[in-house]
Amino acid sequence: MRSHILFVVAVGLVVALVAPPAWSQTKQQVMTITATEPMTTNNPYGESSSPVYSLWCHTYGCLGRYDYTKQQLVGILAEKWEAIDATTWRFTLRKNLKRHDGGPGPTSADVVHALKRIRTDPESVQSSFVAKVADIVPVDDHTFDVKTKGPAVNLVVALFDRFIITSAELYAKYGREADRKHAFGWGPYQLVEYQADRRVVMRKNPHWTEFDGSDTKGSPETVILQQMREPEQRVTALLNGEVQVAKHIPPQLVRRLENRKDVKVQRTGGIEVMFVAFNNKMAPWTDVRLRKAAAHAINRDLIVKRLLSGYAQVQDGIIGPNQMCYTGAPQHPNSYDPAKSKALLAEAGFRDGGPEIDFYTAVGRYTSDRQVAEAVAQMLRQAGFRVKLHTPEYANFWADVRRGKTPLYYMGRGTVFDASDASGQLFGTGGSPRVQYSNPKFDELLKAQYAETDPKKRCEIWRQMNQILVDDVPSHFMWTHKLITGIRANVDIKIESSGEMWLPSAKMR
Amino acid sequence: MLRAIVLRLAGVLPVLFLVTLVLFILLRLAPGDAADLLVPDEATEEEVARIRERWGLDRPVLEQYTRFLINVVKLDFGRSYRYGTDVSQLILERIPATIELALVALTIAALVAIPLGIMAALRKGKFIDSMVSVVAITGVSTPTFWLGILLVLFLSAELNLLPSAGRLPYGVEVPHVTGVYLVDAALAGRFELLGLIASYIALPALTLAFNMVGIIARITRSAIIDVAQEEFITTAVAKGLSRGAIIRRHLLPNAAVPIVTIIGLELGVLISGSIIVEVVFSWPGLGTLLYQAISVRDIPLTTGIVVTYTTLFIVINVLIDVVYFLIDPRIRASQAS
Numbered sequence: 001m002r003s004h005i006l007f008v009v010a011v012g013l014v015v016a017l018v019a020p021p022a023w024s025q026t027k028q029q030v031m032t033i034t035a036t037e038p039m040t041t042n043n044p045y046g047e048s049s050s051p052v053y054s055l056w057c058h059t060y061g062c063l064g065r066y067d068y069t070k071q072q073l074v075g076i077l078a079e080k081w082e083a084i085d086a087t088t089w090r091f092t093l094r095k096n097l098k099r100h101d102g103g104p105g106p107t108s109a110d111v112v113h114a115l116k117r118i119r120t121d122p123e124s125v126q127s128s129f130v131a132k133v134a135d136i137v138p139v140d141d142h143t144f145d146v147k148t149k150g151p152a153v154n155l156v157v158a159l160f161d162r163f164i165i166t167s168a169e170l171y172a173k174y175g176r177e178a179d180r181k182h183a184f185g186w187g188p189y190q191l192v193e194y195q196a197d198r199r200v201v202m203r204k205n206p207h208w209t210e211f212d213g214s215d216t217k218g219s220p221e222t223v224i225l226q227q228m229r230e231p232e233q234r235v236t237a238l239l240n241g242e243v244q245v246a247k248h249i250p251p252q253l254v255r256r257l258e259n260r261k262d263v264k265v266q267r268t269g270g271i272e273v274m275f276v277a278f279n280n281k282m283a284p285w286t287d288v289r290l291r292k293a294a295a296h297a298i299n300r301d302l303i304v305k306r307l308l309s310g311y312a313q314v315q316d317g318i319i320g321p322n323q324m325c326y327t328g329a330p331q332h333p334n335s336y337d338p339a340k341s342k343a344l345l346a347e348a349g350f351r352d353g354g355p356e357i358d359f360y361t362a363v364g365r366y367t368s369d370r371q372v373a374e375a376v377a378q379m380l381r382q383a384g385f386r387v388k389l390h391t392p393e394y395a396n397f398w399a400d401v402r403r404g405k406t407p408l409y410y411m412g413r414g415t416v417f418d419a420s421d422a423s424g425q426l427f428g429t430g431g432s433p434r435v436q437y438s439n440p441k442f443d444e445l446l447k448a449q450y451a452e453t454d455p456k457k458r459c460e461i462w463r464q465m466n467q468i469l470v471d472d473v474p475s476h477f478m479w480t481h482k483l484i485t486g487i488r489a490n491v492d493i494k495i496e497s498s499g500e501m502w503l504p505s506a507k508m509r
Numbered sequence: 510m511l512r513a514i515v516l517r518l519a520g521v522l523p524v525l526f527l528v529t530l531v532l533f534i535l536l537r538l539a540p541g542d543a544a545d546l547l548v549p550d551e552a553t554e555e556e557v558a559r560i561r562e563r564w565g566l567d568r569p570v571l572e573q574y575t576r577f578l579i580n581v582v583k584l585d586f587g588r589s590y591r592y593g594t595d596v597s598q599l600i601l602e603r604i605p606a607t608i609e610l611a612l613v614a615l616t617i618a619a620l621v622a623i624p625l626g627i628m629a630a631l632r633k634g635k636f637i638d639s640m641v642s643v644v645a646i647t648g649v650s651t652p653t654f655w656l657g658i659l660l661v662l663f664l665s666a667e668l669n670l671l672p673s674a675g676r677l678p679y680g681v682e683v684p685h686v687t688g689v690y691l692v693d694a695a696l697a698g699r700f701e702l703l704g705l706i707a708s709y710i711a712l713p714a715l716t717l718a719f720n721m722v723g724i725i726a727r728i729t730r731s732a733i734i735d736v737a738q739e740e741f742i743t744t745a746v747a748k749g750l751s752r753g754a755i756i757r758r759h760l761l762p763n764a765a766v767p768i769v770t771i772i773g774l775e776l777g778v779l780i781s782g783s784i785i786v787e788v789v790f791s792w793p794g795l796g797t798l799l800y801q802a803i804s805v806r807d808i809p810l811t812t813g814i815v816v817t818y819t820t821l822f823i824v825i826n827v828l829i830d831v832v833y834f835l836i837d838p839r840i841r842a843s844q845a846s
Contacts, residue, residue, distance in 0.1 A: 226674070227791060232661060233791065240666060400540070
């Protein structure tokens with residue numbers, strides 16, 4: 001009897017070890033992608049983050065997206081767009097689309113409805129990005145004008161992948177229930193299931209055609225966005241086949257993915273700009289010499305090499321190589337120069353040791369944020385600053401930063417492709433209390449670039465703005481992280497600098 | 510007995526009132542603004558003000574608390590700031606997952622720990638007793654999040670024996686009765702799903718169980734040692750009863766009270782203490798929900814979950830009292846007199 005039991009157990013163990021387990025068997029054309037950002041509401045206007053906009057662009061549809069590889073705007077629901085004058089953009093919607101439930105394609109009425117929802121839906125948190133829009137005026141059923149309150153040359157880029165268009169007809173009929181039970185849009189994928197903060201499931205829209213006519217054969221039939229906040233878990237799920245795409249792999253876990261035949265690693269230059277911010281109205285950071293002294297004390301290349309395993313690109317200024325209007329590195333950047341740092345401290349009156357400063361960082365919010373902040377604090381101490389490092393919980397940290405109560409902090413600003421709005425908020429006079437910087441010349445240039453329609457001239461204005469930010473050091477720019485994505489070997493998919501991907505162009509073999 | 514249960518349950522109300530008051534004060538005193546955390550980076554101050562107004566965060570604190578208390582009496586915790594849906598609905602959706610995890614973990618722990626404790630007691634001072642002590646200390650000292658990640662690395666990543674996250678893969682549906690998948694699958698006769706469900710719950714349950722094995726084993730060992738010294742045990746041995754019979758008929762029943770006590774306490778601790786394990790394994794239970802709620806200062810949701818935990822803890826303690834009554838004739842006799 002005992003030997004019989006042992007035999008059964010032994011066979012069971014062999015089967016368990018040899019046979020592919022149920023969770024890792026690749027279902028035909030099902031692509032599971034890990035998600036880390038909150039997905040808390042099926043209201044397409046109830047949340048604001050790149051992954052959420054990407055989800056709704058794929059399902060309901062948005063005007064278009066930016067193809068970072070081809071460096072051009074690509075329409076999703078829009079087929080044409082042009083500036084009519086300094087305050088008017090005209091968009092034309094595609095006419096060959098059908099709603100997922102067989103209803104009519106998107107119309108100008110749906111666009112007007114979308115703007116209304118963004119502005120008046122009690123759950124909407126997206127009204128800030130349409131703040132410059134005065135009104136949307138239909139020209140005909142498929143053409144509409146977006147009228148801005150002032151010149152806004154960046155409007156197309158700002159709106160393109162964030163303006164989610166939903167059906168006015170369905171909302172009129174079902175109200176908020178339309179989002180829950182009748183989530184029909186025009187995008188390449190139909191929303192099938194939405195479990196807040198757990199899982200979102202989309203199914204391929206068989207009637208979808210790409211804007212440029214490219215082939216969508218081989219793209220996944222079903223896409224699952226699976227919430228997995230722990231990086232270790234994402235890597236494990238990728239390795240054992242539970243997921244096909246694992247996003248945001250931290251540098252220290254890349255080694256586990258390398259030299260494997262079943263998995264490949266994609267590295268993409270990101271556009272989340274990391275910086276050490278000074279509150280320019282709080283001592284001692286009111287003195288530009290001390291801001292420069294701190295900047296020169298930080299060895300960014302060493303931190304990138306040692307702590308981030310090379311997975312970041314150092315940049316000076318708010319615009320880097322992956323962003324719009326990058327025309328090259330600014331002049332006389334604030335590079336690592338400890339001697340200069342000490343000289344500036346001495347010039348500012350701190351010959352025998354620098355001022356006492358409080359330095360804050362979030363923990364677990366950005367890649368290796370605490371470790372980076374510890375290294376920066378150490379470098380500042382070596383220069384002579386007397387640093388006290390604080391690592392408050394993110395909720396506390398963010399509340400104080402927003403209110404301008406934090407004198408010095410390490411932080412990032414995500415998805416900065418066109419830096420207009422981010423720059424205005426952070427460095428424009430009266431933009432927000434976070435940095436409290438004010439420079440009339442910078443303000444003047446910021447206003448001018450909004451109105452400049454010639455790309456070359458606009459980029460020249462940005463070059464000057466970037467130079468001001470380097471010279472005045474209201475914040476010391478550190479780097480943009482390289483996005484590391486693990487992908488199963490039988491999947492071909494391109495991760496853009498925004499961290500998102502266009503699913504119709506993905507291929508599963 | 511019934512009277513005792515009713516009195517115990519009546520005591521829940523003042524406890525819950527105190528819990529809500531303390532929680533409300535703590536959450537209000539904690540730094541961080543819920544409105545700030547609900548809007549994106551680029552939100553304007555007007556947008557923040559609108560969110561604050563929407564959730565009544567701009568009202569005086571006393572007014573907020575009064576309104577909240579009135580709703581709680583009606584068992585209405587309001588709507589979650591983060592999810593925008595009824596707190597009660599969110600809790601009801603997630604609670605079965607937490608209960609299932611707790612029960613499976615406790616079952617594993619009890620099945621391992623009680624025999625270990627008995628063995629250690631009967632071989633007191635010997636090698637097995639020392640080994641059980643080592644296991645106990647290791648279990649209590651090991652941080653759950655570390656153990657969880659280690660189990661994921663070894664059992665999931667290296668050996669691919671178990672999945673690393675979630676409760677069930679997409680496409681697998683369990684007919685809903687209680688929300689506890691193992692029970693629902695069995696009730697629906699879908700026995701083929703039991704293995705798959707067990708594979709998903711195994712890692713988080715093992716992580717939680719490891720911590721409890723030590724505690725339960727040690728309590729079992731102490732309780733058995735105490736009872737083994739009684740004269741009736743000596744009599745049973747003298748009568749020639751087998752070891753198994755002595756353990757089953759005399760030792761365990763008389764040692765049951767402290768063992769049941771610790772199991773009951775551990776169940777209460779498990780339900781509220783599995784937050785980290787749920788987050789590590791993306792287990793969709795109350796713990797993950799509470800973690801999200803606290804991180805964005807979602808006061809209604811945080812309060813609702815903590816009140817739920819408190820109520821469950823009290824109910825479990827009442828159930829333990831009922832179990833005492835059923836298993837120990839001395840308690841029945843003292844109640845009767």
